[in-house]
Amino acid sequence: MSAIEPDFLPPEVESLTLGELACWRVRTGSAELLLARQGAQILEYRRHGEPPLIWLSEQAAFRRGEAVRGGVPVCWPWFGDLGRNPAEVAAPRPDDAPFHGLVRTLDWTLVEAIADACGVALAFELAPQALPGWPPATALRLAIRVGERLELALSSHNRGTAPVVISQALHSYFAVGDVEAVRVEGLEGCPYIETLDGWQRRRQDGALSIAGETDRIYLDLPPRLTLVDEAWRRRLVLEASGSRSAVLWNPWLDKARRLSQFADDAWRRMLCIETANAMDDVVRLAPGARHTLGLTLTSAPL
Numbered sequence: 001m002s003a004i005e006p007d008f009l010p011p012e013v014e015s016l017t018l019g020e021l022a023c024w025r026v027r028t029g030s031a032e033l034l035l036a037r038q039g040a041q042i043l044e045y046r047r048h049g050e051p052p053l054i055w056l057s058e059q060a061a062f063r064r065g066e067a068v069r070g071g072v073p074v075c076w077p078w079f080g081d082l083g084r085n086p087a088e089v090a091a092p093r094p095d096d097a098p099f100h101g102l103v104r105t106l107d108w109t110l111v112e113a114i115a116d117a118c119g120v121a122l123a124f125e126l127a128p129q130a131l132p133g134w135p136p137a138t139a140l141r142l143a144i145r146v147g148e149r150l151e152l153a154l155s156s157h158n159r160g161t162a163p164v165v166i167s168q169a170l171h172s173y174f175a176v177g178d179v180e181a182v183r184v185e186g187l188e189g190c191p192y193i194e195t196l197d198g199w200q201r202r203r204q205d206g207a208l209s210i211a212g213e214t215d216r217i218y219l220d221l222p223p224r225l226t227l228v229d230e231a232w233r234r235r236l237v238l239e240a241s242g243s244r245s246a247v248l249w250n251p252w253l254d255k256a257r258r259l260s261q262f263a264d265d266a267w268r269r270m271l272c273i274e275t276a277n278a279m280d281d282v283v284r285l286a287p288g289a290r291h292t293l294g295l296t297l298t299s300a301p302l
């Protein structure tokens with residue numbers, strides 16, 4: 001695994017520094033992507049002449065050791081509170097287990113940046129030994145393809161001799177015109193865990209509208225979810241692979257005031273739909289096995 005030297009980046013990829021973070025801006029004929037080395041975190045994605053698809057907080061702080069609010073933080077090798085995960089995920093438990101795992105604040109290595117007629121392909125890697133306190137030898141690679149659409153593929157490869165169980169998420173913050181005028185289709189009839197009411201198991205009735213704080217883990221999902229945005233007259237289509245679960249999150253008014261890097265009224269402009277492997281959908285990797293969590297994002301006018 002060797003890092004790409006800045007001189008070998010294609011002209012579509014520009015290095016820049018935002019606050020304390022090394023970043024890249026990728027410009028293709030159809031879209032622009034901003035991303036940080038820390039966490040291999042996508043910060044923003046927009047197609048030319050359109051509002052952003054992936055939201056970046058107006059109060060984003062670009063600090064070392066802290067995930068940037070917005071974009072697509074990678075949650076791995078556990079999602080959320082480790083203590084809430086199935087016991088098999090919690091097995092190699094570090095003493096101080098941060099929320100959303102270990103990798104969103106580490107520096108990944110950019111190992112690939114290739115431009116072609118359709119866009120730009122990038123890949124980041126994180127070596128197994130990068131995770132002190134978490135012994136399983138599991139290598140991570142995040143492949144990103146940016147152009148007319150955005151494609152993400154997060155691969156976990158168990159290079160050790162013991163099985164590894166992980167939970168994870170591509171914690172995508174989607175930009176919306178007005179969260180009170182969106183609905184999410186594809187969840188109908190699916191079971192979910194209502195984390196705001198004792199982690200009870202419930203079942204979704206109809207499409208989901210957002211009318212208050214929302215923090216749910218949906219299970220048994222179909223591959224396609226659609227975010228219908230009436231205010232911006234567009235639909236975002238999320239095609240997941242290697243995943244049957246997703247976390248739907250909006251902090252609403254009260255939690256917005258408690259969140260870091262988040263304006264009091266920013267809840268109205270975002271909705272997280274986090275393509276995941278969570279709870280019943282955790283990933284079991286036998287020695288030598290590999291799993292890829294994928295998301296393809298497209299959008300079309302309503």
Ligand SMILES: O=P(O)(O)OC[C@H]1O[C@H](O)[C@H](O)[C@@H](O)[C@@H]1O
Nearest residue numbers: 067080099100215247248249272
């Ligand atoms: O503030 P963070 O650690 O980035 O977490 C932000 C959010 O992530 C997920 O969506 C969780 O389900 C939420 O409960 C949490 O508030």
